[in-house]
Amino acid sequence: MTTTNPVKPTISIDQIVRVYSGRPGCACGCRGNYREDLASFKRSLAKYSGATAVQTDEGDLDLDGNKFVYWRNDQGTRTYTIYYRYNT
Secondary structure, three states: OEEEOOOOOOOOHHHEEEEEEEOOOOOOOOOEEEEOOHHHHHHHHHHHHHOOOOEEEOOOOOOOOOEEEEEEOOOOOOEEEEEEOOOO
16 A cells, blocks of 8 residues: 655664655666665765655565655656655
8 A cells, every 4th residue: 555654753863774756656776776875875965855745665674675665856847756665
């Protein structure tokens, strides 16, 4: 179930395992990039801090068992996703 959270989950940089940034429509990597480096984690976390309409899929996990949050920029031209370990 997709919900827009009025209270965003707290995510620390140590919990992040991967981030995605790309154009809306697909997240297979054809419209954007997955990254697993510290600089990308910091950049995504900074954008996440300023995001107002963050969505989560409650109870859904990615294939590696990580939770994720996602949002679009204000213009709706870019989608961001943070995959994170929620049990740490």
